[in-house]
Amino acid sequence: MQKVYNQIIQIAGDVITVEAEGVGYRELAEVRSKQGLSLAQVIRLDGKKVYLQVLTGSRGISTDDRVRFLNHPMLVPFTENLLGRIFTGSGEPRDRGTSLTENLIPIGGPSVNPSERIVPKNMIRTGIPMIDVFNSLVVSQKLPIFSIAGEPYNELLARIALQAEVDLIILGGMGLKYDDYLFFRDTLEKQGALSHSILFIHTASDPTVECLLVPDLSLAVAEQFALQGKKVLVLLTDMTNFSDALKEIAITMEQIPSNRGYPGDLYSQLAARYEKAVDFKGAGSVTILAVTTMPGDDVTHPVPDNTGYITEGQFYLRGGRIEPFGSLSRLKQQVNDKTRSDHRAMMDRMIQLFADYRETLEKRSMGFQMSSWDMKLLKYGERFEKELMDLSVNIPLEQALDRCWKILADIFDPAETGIKEALVREYWPVARTEK
Amino acid sequence: METTRAGKVTGVNGNMVAVEFTDKVMQNEVAFVVVGEERLKSEVIRIKGSRADLQVFEDTANIRIGDKVEFTGELLSVELGPGLLGRVFDGLQNPLPELAQAYGFFLKRGAYLKPLDENRLWNFSPAVKVGDHLRSGAKLGSVAEKIFDHWIMVPFQHCGDLEVIEIASSGDYRIGQTIATLKDPQGKEHTVTMKTTWPVKIPIKAYHQKLKPADPLITKIRLIDTLVPVAIGGTFCTPGPFGAGKTVLQHLLSRHAEVDIVVVAACGERAGEVVEILQEFPHLVDPRTNRALIERTVIICNTSSMPVAARESSVYTAVTIAEYYRQMGLHVLLLADSTSRWAQAMREMSGRLEEIPGEEAFPAYLETRIASFYERAGVVQLRNGQTGSVTIGGAVSPAGGNFEEPVTQATLKVVGAFHGLSRGRADARRYPAIDPLESWSKYQSFIEPAKVHKGRAILKKSNSVHQMMKVVGEEGTSLTEFIDYLKGEFFDAVYLQQNAFDKVDESTTADRQKYVVDLIIQIIEQEFQFESKEAARRFFLELRQKFLNWNAARFLSEEFKNVEQEIRERLTQAAATVS
Secondary structure, eight states: OOOEEOOEEEEETTEEEEEOSSOBTTOEEEEEETTEEEEEEEEEEETTEEEEEETTOSTTOOTTOEEEEOSSOOEEEOSGGGTTOEEOTTSOBSSSSOOOOSSEEESSOOOBOGGGBOOOOOEEOOSOHHHHTTSOEETTOEEEEEEOTTSOHHHHHHHHHHHSOOSEEEEEEEEEOHHHHHHHHHHHHHTTOGGGEEEEEEETTSOHHHHHHHHHHHHHHHHHHHHTTOEEEEEEEOHHHHHHHHHHHHHHTTOOEEETTEETTHHHHHHHHHTTOEEBTTSOEEEEEEEEEOGGGOTTSHHHHHHHHHSSEEEEEETTEEOSSSOEETTHHHHTTSSOTTHHHHHHHHHHHHHHHHHHHHHHHTTOOOOHHHHHHHHHHHHHIIIIISTTOOOOHHHHHHHHHHHHHHHOOHHHHTOOHHHHHHHSOHHHHTO | OGGGOEEEEEEEETTEEEEEESSOOOTTEEEEEEETTEEEEEEEEEEETTEEEEEESSOOTTOBTTOEEEEEEEESEEEESTTOTTOEEOTTOOBHHHHHHHHOSBOOTTOOOOSSOSSOOEEEEEOOOTTOEEOTTOEEEEEEETTEEEEEEOOTTOOSOEEEEEEOOSEEEOTTSEEEEEEOTTSOEEEEESOEEEETTSOOOOSSEEEOOOSEEOOSOHHHHHTSOEETTOEEEEEOOTTSOHHHHHHHHHHHOOOSEEEEEEESSOHHHHHHHHHHTTTSEETTTTEEGGGGEEEEEEOTTSOHHHHHHHHHHHHHHHHHHHTTTOEEEEEEETHHHHHHHHHHHHHHTTOOOOGGGOOTTHHHHHHHHHTTOEEEEOTTSOEEEEEEEEEEOOGGGOTTSHHHHHHHTTOSEEOOBOHHHHHTTOSSOBOTTTOEESSOOSSOHHHHHHHHHHHHHHHHHHHHHHHHOGGGSOHHHHHHHHHHHHHIIIIIOOOTTSTTTTOOOHHHHHHHHHHHHHHHHSOOOOSSHHHHHHHHHHHHHHHHHHHTSOTTSHHHHHHHHHHHHHHHHHHHHHO
């Protein structure tokens, strides 16, 4: 049964209100206006009043436009034909391909039973030492890149996507600049990865509401492929735009804001998306890499702050490099004991020394005398930055670890490194010990 | 009949549903919203005229105006009885593994299962005889649950003396079978089974009196036990920014703390963290009992993507189960991670109810709710003279890592120990990242106060020298001050920091702590005279190295003794070069 109504009693922001009966919460409707046909989603029921957010925005909608309820929630097609295709935030083709209508599945489905998850144990190698050595990426991890406008976060995202060994890449773009969208499309195409990629793109000039649907569309499709045994990598950029879209709708709905205008359920909203990252027992997996830009480089801003509590770590991208401080992969302990026996000790000690180096830098900038220990730290820090932190470094983990030993051996005595003797005996570069 | 009371949906806003009712409605009673085949559990949270507002414990998609709502007349309750240990429940006490068996990978909306196995037979042995007079909470008999003697008790809601009219003889029974009949002072008879239900938001108080927490709870985490101890029956909170190691710390506590039972409430946090417990605990052996750790653990898990309203109830479900085992004279540790998510759940509901917001949009009743939750901890003397306890440790996730926010502040007012995690320590990989100078505890450590005082003093001194050096540089400090700085750093590195991923170092027994502290105090007090700061630095680096090897050696093992010997020799040597 499909009902049609043609009396819109309120239009505020992108939310319209009609009086209707028998409508289900979160049901979808079609609004036919001079601007064409648009989908709308029920976001509140109050007596006879039905509040709908219009996907393409409310501009040009008139009070006598026709609203037809479709009796089903938002759906997305799930088929092999999705591969290599590009869609908008409402699931319409953005490339010149045909619209897909087969095997429709609902988006934003229920959460996975925690007891059906498995402890992730497979590392995703990226060839970037700052990730592989210090903060290993793990299958089924959800990890954001915290950055500020102007940093090459999309480049980093694309590079990890292309170097990671996965079956399928799904890109969810939210509020992307058109150039960035083209950058992703062209990079994937050039590297021959487009054929196993699906893109859901909302650009900065598209209607806000479509932005809200991008993560749900991407993750619903990812989840289905994972259930079929595929290893899926989902890239979401930029989640701050998604949060801002949430804020916009919440304010329109006159919700009481909690912090800097964001709705009180921001945490739950973000968590509902990020928690779709999963390793299914006996099937595939979903790994999520996202970008969260920090307005004003402020990590205590509600979006990065809430994200940090949800995700399994974060990478800070600053000055074109992944910062060793603050960057963290919470799942690294699951995998870095199975790589090489020196991995963990090396990871800890290198970072501690680098922290000391930063302190020495501070001392130096204040004009203090440098002790011989300080001089060693300075030398160490420079090499660390050049040989490991630089994003152009592209070497496998084992080589990166060897490089760490080399740097240590060139500068310090074994005792100064504070690494357990057994490891020193095994890995300390030979030329030095024979001295 | 109570169950026939019904109403109709008149509004849906997120997880809040407005209902029009005709008969009567009770505040906080459980109701079901009927959507087609599905029945969605919900709770009445506000009544206004003939309209009731319900928080729904499930996704509200597809609820329609006019859908039927059934009221049950029951408050939100948990089922208590043998068979809770080693289990994993959601915030409403649905067993998650069993749900998975029935419905697969995903949590199906409106699917509820019985928390306790109704068919399992338990071997009951009675402890009372006909004619005995008992009060609520008294032991009627017991069954063996894992390694514990699980008491079957006089239901907690009864007042006054009850007379035993009938009591089952030893033998196998199901939890639903009657094992006793009691007569209350009014002459009314009550049948008792091995299971009972209790409303989660009301504390169980069937004991003689509440005592002051006095004995230290041994957590085997050196920094906590020595500097900021926790008492059995006490409360503590662990606020910290993300990435500071709250969850790792809670996992360590759940593994090593010397208590009988651990209840873990994973409230609004990552699912992955619960999975770690689920997969590890069956294989980890509790050194005190030599049984798998999971056998002393109950997990209540309502992770961040599960419905928000059930997140609010999950901490209550957890504390009620903890109180139940306390009634058996057991010592229970409840770890709630994270209470901020619980507070946020309250905030979401409060927003939907359009209540006037308090600070950061949290409801005005935030403080009282937090206080009454922590007040459910405590050591109690049971009516038979035995004691039991519930210790509560709550993780707090302050927005922006700023402890000035409402949840942290409200929590600090009511807890006995504050373990503040610092971003700085975490960044420098100094774990556990509890800030030893900022944190405090009102409880007594098992290390003598004089020694604790010395340790704290050197940390303060070291820190102030460090701060000074930032201004005047290393050359601006005297050698003595510099040595104090090194001593403090040494104390931090070899004692306060603990490697959670080293099999030996991850937990340190009370005996070992006492033993090691003595040597450390000796070093802190020893006067060293080095030629230069460089020589001093070298010496302490070397000493640290030896100590780290010592930390990795089993207590009193051959290796332990050898390393200790080396350390002591090095110290005498250092003293000799002085004279």
